[in-house]
Structures are given as C-alpha cells and as structure tokens.
Amino acid sequence: MPELQHTATAVVLTALPVEYEAVAAHLTDLEEDVHRNGTRVEIGRLGGTAWRVAVAELGEGALNTATLATQLVEWLRPEVLLFVGVAGGLKAELEIGDVVVGTKVYAFQGGKQTPEGFHARPEVWHGSHRLVQTARSALRELKDIRGHRRPIAAGDVVLADDRSALAGFIRRTYNDAYAIEMEGSGAAHAALVNGSLDALVIRGISDHADPGKAAADASGSQELAAAQAARVAVAVLRKQRPRGTGGDSEEGPQAGGARYGGDHIDFRGGVFLGPVTGKGREQR
Helix, strand or coil: CCCCCCCEEEEEEECCHHHHHHHHCCCEEEEEEECCCCCEEEEEECCCCCEEEEEEECCCCHHHHHHHHHHHHHHHCCCEEEEEEEEEECCCCCCCCCEEEEEEEEECCCEEEECCEEEECCEEEECCHHHHHHHHHHHHHCCCCCEEEEEEEECCCCCCCCCCHHHHHHHHHCCCCCEEECCHHHHHHHHHHHCCCEEEEEEEEEECCCCCHHHHHHCCHHHHHHHHHHHHHHHHHHHECCCCCCCCECCCCCCCCCEECCCCEECCCCCCCCCCCCCCCCCC
8 A cells, every 4th residue: 555645734732751752652754853943843754644743842831832833833834733741630530541632721810800809701712623523533442541522721830739729710610621731722822823723632631630649640640641642642633634635534535536336426526627427327
C-alpha cells in the first residue's frame, strides 16, 4: 500500500515534558523546526494518515499558550489545533488515567469583586463540533480508556486543596466541569481568533485536585495520564480526515472517482470533463 501524502497540518500543544513525550512517541520522521522568534516544534508524520503533526512544548499558563499558539498558527497554518496533557479531576467518579475531552473550556477567574462578594464573569469556548463528534466515535473504540466528554475549567492556578474557597467556587459556579487545568483557555482563544481552526482540549486525569496531588505525581500518575490523553488525541486524528480529502472522517466516501454500490454508482469526489451517461441493464 503506497504511503499517503501528508497534505495537512495538525498542531498539538503541550505544557510539560511528560505531555510532549507522550505525543511525540506516536510520530515518525520527527524533525525540529524553529520559528523566527525562537519557538521550537518537532514535525513528524502520523503513519497511515494524511496528517503532518507538529508538536510543541510551550510551558505553563494560559497567556503564554495563547500568545505562542497564535504564533504557531500563523506560521504552520494548521487545520487542527489540539491541547493534550494532564489535569486535576473535579468529580468523584473520575479515576487516575481517565481522559476528559473538553466539550467546553471555562476561563473561571474572570469576575468582579464587590462588597456583596465575587460575581463571576466567565468566558467559555466550545470544542470544535467536528472534533467532539470524532472523539465520541474514537472513544467508543478505545475500550481500555475511560473517556468523558465534559467541560473543563481553566485558570492560572494549580488546585491541590478540594476544600479550599476556590474549589468551592468552582463547584458552585462551574458545576459541570470535570477537570481543572491551566492552558486550555489560551489554546481555545487562539483557535477562535484564527477563525477557521478546529480545536479541542484533551486531558488525562493525573490527580484529584486535592492534597494527595504530590503523592499521585510521584507515583507516576502524570506519565499514565499523559499517555492516555495522547492515545485519544492520536485516535481522533486517525479518524478525522483533513478537509478536501473526500470526507471529514475515515468513514466518509473516498476521494478520487466513482465507487460501485451494488445498484448505483457513487460519483462523489469524482472529476468529470464532459457529460456522464448511465445505462441500465437487466440483472440475471
């Protein structure tokens, strides 16, 4: 089978080395490239797909992510932007190694402080409908991964106390959020200002956002969570075709001519330079 041409780019953002390494492990033929302002990426191939994948380790924080993600989008012109990494779990049902696909990302720190208390002024970005749908399908096939398609809370804070005032505020104000992390809102905003970019935040649960975080991290939970999130991200890309390749997902019609369907011919994706005439024939 001939190797597919890598016709479109997906950018995968990470904050930590463990997240970066988990994604890069799925790619081949990696080569480093450097933006004129110094931001570095490794670009490789995702075998069996048309995707060229650029993975970047940007460091922590939403502002840093938004700034550098915008830089990378302008440089590499991707069709897809993913943020892949680890997060704290906000729901009792979550286990270490579960993966949360962000249907929404909340920036939870915005608001107004008044004598009557803090009034939240949240911002929210929805995950790309195309990618959320693809993630649903991909997770059904990843039988050994517990996947959740739920909102994610993002802010420039590491939550390691589930009884703190901040934890209580998030439970009251963003009660449907399943995970808390730091960079997703930055990636989502960069995708929004680009205008035509599909984006998704995928997070593996590495702790429960409680005093046990340090012990969980020391036990290898971040490595497990990052690996699980990377597996989901790769599964999404494998199922999601680049635009203009004969369908948005792997189940779609194939590009490049007609297909015989038993009692009809499917010409979707074909190119014709003149009239096409069909002729019926008696079946025997």
